[in-house]
Amino acid sequence: MRKIIFNMPFLRTGRLALLPVLFVLASCTVSFTASDAKNSSELESFSATIKVMNWNLQTFFDGIFDGNEYSDYKSPKxxxxxxxxxxxxxxxxxxxREMDADVIVMEELEKEAQLQDIANRLSGTFDFSSLYKHGLFARDEGSSIGCGILSRLPIDSVSVHSLDVRTEGKAPSMRPVIQFSLSSKGKSLTIFVNHWKSKSSGEAESEIWRKRQEALLARLIKKAGHSGQAILTCGxxxxxxxxxxxxxKNGEKSNLILHGKDDVKVYSPWICENGSLANPGSYWYKNQWERIDHFFAAGKIEVKDFYAENIGEWADEQGHPLRYQIWNGKGYSDHLPITCTVCF
Known part of the structure; x- marks a missing residue:
């Protein structure tokens, strides 16, 4: 397991702050509304508000050839x-910059040094509150890609959870679940970052592993919920x-069940109050939208808004994601970024 946590102090050079790493659209916009709260004191307890962005970057490798890259990125050829x-x-x-989120979660990032590169590019400002001074990165040993997080808020604690299954033959390579917490205005939020097994090996063959990852996440949410935490899951x-x-919903906040040994009820903003699905999706595949990038909320938290961000330079005129293409160097990612604002 490879886990990197850092906080970044400033070195001033003219107007640009350089940050050396120290390793140690249419959408539904409401979820947990006032009518869901038990009383006015529960509403008043939501004093902290942050915006979170999640984006699968589509194999975002750096320019150094380490030999661990996917075949498309292994050499200058x-x-x-x-x-x-x-x-x-x-x-x-x-x-x-355009999303202006407090927490940035990224899947398919190659290494921790790229967080340094991103933070340096974003550091040309005198507004210290907008700087991403904290981050973490994790991937399994031998894996080509992992998940990275940048945050304007200090990261209080971190745990990384991997599946170790030896009862059904050799397990495929799977990304770990990153669990971290941060605080704002005296309130604490626990975030779980996921990148589940893809269907590239076959939908039926790979579903057993996604179910195991679902069971792991359900157990982790259940455990965090016992301490009364506000919980947000993304990836x-x-x-x-x-x-x-x-x-x-039947008058409850939750609208979805994650199954495992311990089932848990969560809220997905993809599902609107009338039961329809928010549009657009986050992934355009075989000429139709898929909603495979998610935020799930549980505990003492309110989702204020949610968007699959399809208006911007990263999307085409129809709002579909502009896939990155090596041969011409154009595009961004085959996923749209998704954002939500939460109160806790």
Whole structure:
């Protein structure tokens, strides 16, 4: 397991703050509304508000050839280069600037040094409150990609959870669940970052592993919920919202069940109050939208709004994501970024 946590102090050089790493659209906009709260004191307890962005970056490798890359990125013969990395890095930072989220969660990032690159590109400001001074990165040993987080708020604690299954033959490579907490205005929020097994090996063959990842997440949410935490889960689950167990709200906040040894009820903003699904989706595949990138909320938390961000330079005129292409160096990602604002 490879886990990196850092906080970034400033070195001033003119107007630009350089940050050396120290390692140690249409959508539904409401979820947990006033009518769901038990009383006015519960509403008043939501004193902290933050915005979170989640984005699968589509194999975001750097310009150094370490030999661990996917075949498309292994050498200059592939067309990949440090110049193309710099261009792609600037595009990513332009999207982050536009989203203006407090926490940035990214899947398919190669290594922790890229968080340094991103933070440096974003640091040309005198507004210290807008700087991403805290971050973490984790991936399994031998894996080509992992997940990275940048935060304007200090990261209080971190745990990384991996599946170790030895009862059904050799388990495929799977990304760990990253659990971290942060605080704002005296309130604490626990966030779980996921990147579940893809369907590339076959939908039926890979579903057993997504179910195991679902069971792990359910257990972790259940455990965190015992301490009364506000909980937000995000990531690329490689599982459409309609493949989960959707339930009727019946006056409850939750609208979906995550199954495992310990089932847990959560809220998905993909599901609108009338039971319809928010549009657009986050992934355009075979000429139709899929909703495989998710936010799930549980505990003492309110989701104020949610968007699959399809208006911007990272999307085409129809609002579909502009997939990155090595051969011409154009595009961003085959996923749209999704954002939500939560109160806790």
């Amino acid at each position: 592939s067309g990949w280069s440090s110049d193309k990395y710099e261009e792609r890095l600037e595009r990513l930072c332009s999207v982050i 690329d689950f490689n599982k459409d919202i309609l493949e989960f167990d959707i339930k009727e």
